[in-house]
Amino acid sequence: MLSRRKFIQAGSSTAASFGVYRGVSSPHVTVSGSDEPDLLLESEMLVVGNKAVEACLSYGASYSDVRIIRNVRQNITYHNDSLVLTSPGDGERVAIGVRVLIGGSFGFASSPFVDVEEAIILAKTAVGQAKANSRLQPRDLDWMAMPKQTGRWISPGTDPFLVPIEQRLDFINAWREEAKGYRDGLHSVQLSKSQITFNRIEKFFVSSEGSEVSQVLYSSQGALGIAAVVKGQKPLSGPHEVYAKGLSKQQAGWEIFETANIQSQLPEMVENSVQMSKIGVVSVDVGRYDLVLGGGFAGSLVSETWGRSTQFDLAVGYEANAGGTSYLGPDPMEFLGTSVSHQAISIRCDRSGLGKLATVKWDDEGIVPQTFDVVRDGVLIDYQTTRDTAPKMGNWYRKRNVDEASRGCSSAQSGFHNPIQATPNLELVPNTLPCNLTDIISDVKKGYMLYNGRVKVSFNVREGVGNPGLAREIRDGKLGDWAIGFQAMFNTPEIWKSVSNVGDASTVIRSAAISSKSEPAQAFEYSVDSPAILVRDVPVIDPLRKA
Numbered sequence: 001m002l003s004r005r006k007f008i009q010a011g012s013s014t015a016a017s018f019g020v021y022r023g024v025s026s027p028h029v030t031v032s033g034s035d036e037p038d039l040l041l042e043s044e045m046l047v048v049g050n051k052a053v054e055a056c057l058s059y060g061a062s063y064s065d066v067r068i069i070r071n072v073r074q075n076i077t078y079h080n081d082s083l084v085l086t087s088p089g090d091g092e093r094v095a096i097g098v099r100v101l102i103g104g105s106f107g108f109a110s111s112p113f114v115d116v117e118e119a120i121i122l123a124k125t126a127v128g129q130a131k132a133n134s135r136l137q138p139r140d141l142d143w144m145a146m147p148k149q150t151g152r153w154i155s156p157g158t159d160p161f162l163v164p165i166e167q168r169l170d171f172i173n174a175w176r177e178e179a180k181g182y183r184d185g186l187h188s189v190q191l192s193k194s195q196i197t198f199n200r201i202e203k204f205f206v207s208s209e210g211s212e213v214s215q216v217l218y219s220s221q222g223a224l225g226i227a228a229v230v231k232g233q234k235p236l237s238g239p240h241e242v243y244a245k246g247l248s249k250q251q252a253g254w255e256i257f258e259t260a261n262i263q264s265q266l267p268e269m270v271e272n273s274v275q276m277s278k279i280g281v282v283s284v285d286v287g288r289y290d291l292v293l294g295g296g297f298a299g300s301l302v303s304e305t306w307g308r309s310t311q312f313d314l315a316v317g318y319e320a321n322a323g324g325t326s327y328l329g330p331d332p333m334e335f336l337g338t339s340v341s342h343q344a345i346s347i348r349c350d351r352s353g354l355g356k357l358a359t360v361k362w363d364d365e366g367i368v369p370q371t372f373d374v375v376r377d378g379v380l381i382d383y384q385t386t387r388d389t390a391p392k393m394g395n396w397y398r399k400r401n402v403d404e405a406s407r408g409c410s411s412a413q414s415g416f417h418n419p420i421q422a423t424p425n426l427e428l429v430p431n432t433l434p435c436n437l438t439d440i441i442s443d444v445k446k447g448y449m450l451y452n453g454r455v456k457v458s459f460n461v462r463e464g465v466g467n468p469g470l471a472r473e474i475r476d477g478k479l480g481d482w483a484i485g486f487q488a489m490f491n492t493p494e495i496w497k498s499v500s501n502v503g504d505a506s507t508v509i510r511s512a513a514i515s516s517k518s519e520p521a522q523a524f525e526y527s528v529d530s531p532a533i534l535v536r537d538v539p540v541i542d543p544l545r546k547a
Contacts, residue, residue, distance in 0.1 A: 049206030055123035095415025103134035142391035153361035157253025160198035222247035235277035290447035295509030299530035323517025341496035358526035369408025503531035
């Protein structure tokens with residue numbers, strides 16, 4: 001445990017006890033050398049948290065909570081056969097954040113020094129800030145009482161940091177050698193990207209309401225890409241990169257690397273790359289077209305539209321100077337119960353799905369998150385909420401006879417950050433009737449298939465553009481050539497009301513997403529599950545075309 005006293009004894013005179021401090025980082029993450037994870041001691045962290053809470057109350061706070069968060073990350077990447085052991089953000093960061101409530105106003109202070117002495121200093125600082133805020137900007141805050149929570153939860157998976165660094169390097173090198181050494185006498189194979197990344201987050205939460213919880217969260221990600229061509233044949237396009245399956249970012253540990261079975265995937269990866277290179281290339285024709293959005297591209301659309309627009313703090317305008325606003329505002333209540341999309345669309349939120357990046361046992365206000373729909377059968381029925389925004393939904397919840405409580409969407413990127421509302425895991429609910437990708441494509445006379453890519457939206461989420469990584473022509477229900485220079489333009493309310501069909505579970509793809517908001521900015525990861533969808537009459541342009 002890093003204390004201010006130890007830091008000063010080591011020869012430093014710099015410390016931060018207020019606001020945001022970027023943290024103490026070590027460039028290389030190692031393992032403890034034992035069979036047990038090198039975790040912070042829960043009993044010590046809870047003592048520090050409780051002492052901070054006691055000090056806050058003694059200084060006059062009506063409510064207080066404390067977060068101690070430790071982030072550990074390592075990335076191993078090869079670029080052109082050169083090993084890159086670390087990247088920005090690698091290393092270890094630990095911090096404590098103390099939040100208090102006085103007279104309807106919050107105060108917050110944080111530090112990288114986690115001990116009782118520092119916690120008491122932070123308590124006094126946070127209380128002083130809250131009192132000043134209360135005098136300058138007095139306001140009423142409907143602070144909903146929450147039940148006491150206790151316990152410890154560890155996400156499933158093997159701690160990647162128990163694996164010695166030599167074994168981690170041997171593992172990724174074995175992947176690379178398998179790909180570089182692939183020989184079947186017919187194909188030429190080129191290795192592209194190869195990478196493994198893993199994170200561990202330890203969270204401790206203590207509140208003046210008696211809650212004491214701790215969590216350990218693992219996430220892992222890998223990538224192995226190749227491009228292949230048939231020897232002696234000139235490809236019509238490409239060569240095209242394809243990536244091994246099972247390595248997308250997920251809440252899991254080292255086991256995802258052990259179960260990837262790269263060797264058995266290589267023949268299929270080679271064949272897929274070759275088949276893609278046998279498809280010709282055409283420039284996109286400007287106009288309005290029916291678009292089939294594959295699960296990857298549709299997931300980006302879900303994330304950037306519903307994931308942002310249904311955040312209550314964005315809709316009501318709290319983030320207008322930082323994270324943006326929402327077209328479902330500035331009075332979000334007037335949109336509840338209204339049609340906001342085609343009736344085939346239902347958007348579900350959760351923080352409990354196995355392997356999903358935003359899954360937790362408790363959110364960063366010590367609340368057990370709920371699974372809830374923000375859109376059901378095309379109708380807006382809820383928003384993403386936290387403890388201080390949920391009471392504003394009270395009349396609506398009582399009218400529908402549903403639980404009048406926070407949906408558990410509070411998160412803090414680190415102990416240096418104040419908890420804010422963050423996007424949970426999202427799901428576009430698939431069609432319960434049989435409807436595979438071939439069925440959807442067959443319903444298009446003239447249009448395009450978008451496999452993956454990125455969607456960007458305006459400040460208020462009302463307008464946006466879609467840039468697919470891969471787009472392909474559809475003619476008379478059949479796939480044609482690759483289309484280059486493709487960009488789709490859309491109005492958010494219109495595109496969701498223009499949905500004509502939703503794919504079944506066989507078309508669902510899970511994607512990793514990240515959102516950033518607030519000032520100072522905080523970034524949060526979550527997962528998006530989406531089936532393919534068919535959208536009619538969408539404007540398509542070619543931004544590469546010259547006048």
